[in-house]
Amino acid sequence: MADQTAVQSDSRISADVRLDSVEFSYVHPEAGTVPALSGVSLSLSRGSYSALLGRNGSGKSTMAKLIDVLEMPQVGSVYVLGFDTQDDSHFWEIRRACGMVFQNPDNQIVGTTVEEDVAFGPENLGVPTPEIRQRVDDALHYVGMYEYAHKQPSQLSGGQKQKLAIAGILAMQPQILLLDESTSMLDPLSRDEFLAVVSRLVHEKNMTVLHITHDMSEACIADHIYVLDHGKVALSGTPGEVFSQVETVRRLGLDVPVFAEIAYEVASHLGIHLEQKTLYSRTAAVNGIRMMLSGVAQGSYRDVIPEVSVPRVPVKGRTVLSVSHLSHSYEKNSEPALSDISFSVMEGEIFAVIGHSGSGKTTLITHLNGIMRPEEGEVLVYPRGASEPLNTRKNADVRKIRRVVGLLFQYPEYQLFEETVERDVAFGPTKMGLPPEEISRRVREALSLVGLDDSFLQRSPFELSGGQKRRVAFAGVLAMDPDILVLDEPAAGLDPTGRREILHYAEKLKERGKTIIIVSHNMDEAARYADRILVLKDGKAGALMTPQELFRDTAKMKELGISAPETISCLTEMKKDYPDIRTEYFRTDEAAREMIRAAGKAVPAENRVDSMHSGGCL
Amino acid sequence: MMKDISIGRYYQGNSILHRLDPRVKITLCFLYMIVIFLMTTPAGLLATFLVVAVLCVLSAIPLKTILASVRPIVFLLLFILVLNILTIRTGNPVVSWGILKITDEGILKAVLMALRLFLLIVCTSLLLTLTTTPLLMADSLESLFGPLKKIHVPVHEMSMMMSIALRFVPTLVEETDKIMKAQASRGAEYDTGNIFARAKGYVSVLVPLFVSAFKRAEELAVAMDARCYKGGEGRTKLHVLHMQGKDYFWLILLTCLAIALFFIDLLTQIR
DSSP: OHHHHHHHHHHHHHEEEEEEEEEEEEEETTTEEEEEEEEEEEEEETTOEEEEEOOTTSSHHHHHHHHTTSSOOSEEEEEETTEETTOGGGHHHHHHHEEEEOSOGGGGOOSSSHHHHHHHHHHHHTOOHHHHHHHHHHHHHHTTOGGGTTSOGGGSOHHHHHHHHHHHHHTTOOSEEEEESTTTTSOHHHHHHHHHHHHHHHHHHOOEEEEEOSOHHHHTTSSEEEEEETTEEEEEEOHHHHHTOHHHHHHTTOOOOHHHHHHHHHHHHHTOOOOGGGGSSHHHHHHHHHHHHHHHHTTTTGGGOOOOOOOOOOOOOOEEEEEEEEEEOSSTTSOOSEEEEEEEEETTOEEEEEOOTTSSHHHHHHHHTTSSOOSEEEEEEOOTTOSSOEETTSHHHHHHHHHHEEEEOSSGGGGOOSSSHHHHHHHHHHHTTOOHHHHHHHHHHHHHHTTOOGGGTTSOGGGSOHHHHHHHHHHHHHTTOOSEEEEESTTTTOOHHHHHHHHHHHHHHHHTTOEEEEEESOHHHHHHHOSEEEEEETTEEEEEEOHHHHHHOHHHHHHHTOOOOHHHHHHHHHHTTOTTOOOOOOSHHHHHHHHHHHHHHSOOOTTHHHHHHHOOOO | OGGGOOTTOOOOOOSHHHHSOHHHHHHHHHHHHHHHHHOOSHHHHHHHHHHHHHHHHHHTOOHHHHHHTTGGGHHHHHHHHHHHHHHOOOSOEEEEETTEEEEHHHHHHHHHHHHHHHHHHHHHIIIIITTSOHHHHHHHHHHHTGGGGGGTOOHHHHHHHHHHHHHHHHHHHHHHHHHHHHHHHTTOOSSSSOHHHHHHHHHHHHHHHHHHHHHHHHHHHHHHHHTTOOOSTTOOOSSOOOOOHHHHHHHHHHHHHHHHHHHHHHHHHHO
């Protein structure tokens, strides 16, 4: 007993944040009390970087709000910098010491210019004017946004807005940084920049960071991971400790990083139990795989060598949509958003469009159903059974085209507007003038395609969870029964389970003969699901090939500034040892089996054992 | 179409007008609004036109951008022009064709009326919206109306609300555009179809727009809380408004000019 109190008071001194069996529930007008946290204890020491994972609705944001005194615990206590958050006398002190970056970059900017926004915090604190000036300039320099001081927020990209948010917090000189899914709306490049700033804050300013995220590779940067499930800490430890429990992590609705998954797949195929150390980092995992494969090469696992099928061949079918020489500029004499794009899409394929933000992806897809008309060039749609193609230039055709080409924009939740889910999904079919029975049939079918049963029909779309709203919006487009579905980042901002579900529905639709055009900036997903990939770069078509061709062509990838999927880089790594490996697999289980297959075929060389121990592959 | 709205469209620059104390600009703007309304003679309006033209040059803003701020009221201008030409029947007839009678006085008055409205818009855009950031504008209103705090008028809160509203104009415009495209993809109609279809089309845009605006408001409130916002009490400012020599100079100069313009108008009227 005495020992325990000693430890506790000790941790109170060193820990910036401490939660002591905290419970918190929200009171919902209809559903009654909804528990968000039920008995959470943890502590974050100074200068530590912790990641907080968990499915949507597992209580992550609530925890951040409790630390920033935006909410108070109903049971238990929260200590920040040693002060009890329920003690009013330190309220402002705690709040100043905590900085919070939220998910949506737009909804946290108060100022009409960058510098006015950074000044907002210090102004509230009553900092004297000359010092505000100094703090604003310092903060903007620190995040590399000084040149933007006089810009308006609407002129910034998403990544710049989030860096602005950090600057706004830095100007208040905080000790604790709370990131509430701050990276979920950013593209990979701006995400990396944002995270670079955060890790500088940890290392240079010794700040304590709590990072809520759905991205497992982000979580790997952290010193410590907490996984929340139903308001409780279900798993906690170093990234290696957490991600070596692959089954538990999956059961909690999360993913493990791709490299860890491959190592796990190889191990479970060979019946090996992995040690925690093995999955600590990418390098460690790759070394682990190398070690296991050398065992295979030496003939220890002769009876489990799998047969692996040759990578799938692309769909060859009828052309359903063709774009020729499409160009578009938003303003005269400015850089064109699209220039001379030509491609055609085959029936029944999944066609991915990838590229960085601002590469023209959204402009391109808005042309596909005639929302935007071609300035130059042509977009033709070939409906099933029609002899003549429809042209988006012709007014008469556009109405028909909208029925053939269903377009789901990014974050489609916002398009819900009816009182009930049923009426919302029925909006499209009703506009098509279908008979009521047909509409009702389509609504039910569309909802069941996205995994929502009839009990949702009479519910209001606004009371659903984020993932459910997304699916209702998806159903709204499906109910129009289009031949071609265009999905703009359909999984953006969802937790890993939500992501998998949405992409699974896309695959199911492909099986039903639909053609899917999917916009993505996640290479792993594009490679895994797409038959062909169109890479856009600065409004130009950089490449149009199958994932296998694209990710084999290292020179091309470098030229287009895209990175290879993790499975490919692991396979390529192993190919150095086992030249027989085909590097064209994008699913972790396939990749693992391919490695084992190739290793099993390899003749054990004398020096193989040495090269394995020399380690260090990157 | 949505991009034409020029409210809150600050044009970045560093001209004399940009640097002038916003309180001076607001005061002058009021003064010139009154002067322009009082103008009745061609000479007076022409002189005002010259002053406004000089302001245009001083602002160093491209003429195209300035004229863009008039675009939303082009139809109103034309309407006023035509209506006045057709209805004013005093003066010497220029064209007389059945009941249609156009007089020289009608044309003159119509042109003057349109010019007056035109100058009004250009003048306010130049002095306020184009050269002053909305936040600075809200700040200076807070400062100008500061004395009202003594009688418990929530001046700080009002100016904060105003600046946030202005800050979100571009965001909401962008969002409206996005929602319209999404609903059009589902078959919504805005300018084709019968009146019910159109109404339904607009409902499908307005409802999501309001829902999202409320959500934004809620999130922004939390974000402001998290950055220690606690009202106007004890708050300091990055940009403190300080009247400098040049501010007094321009205030006096432009006030004198306004008075001069008023007299030019008065004198030409008497004559």
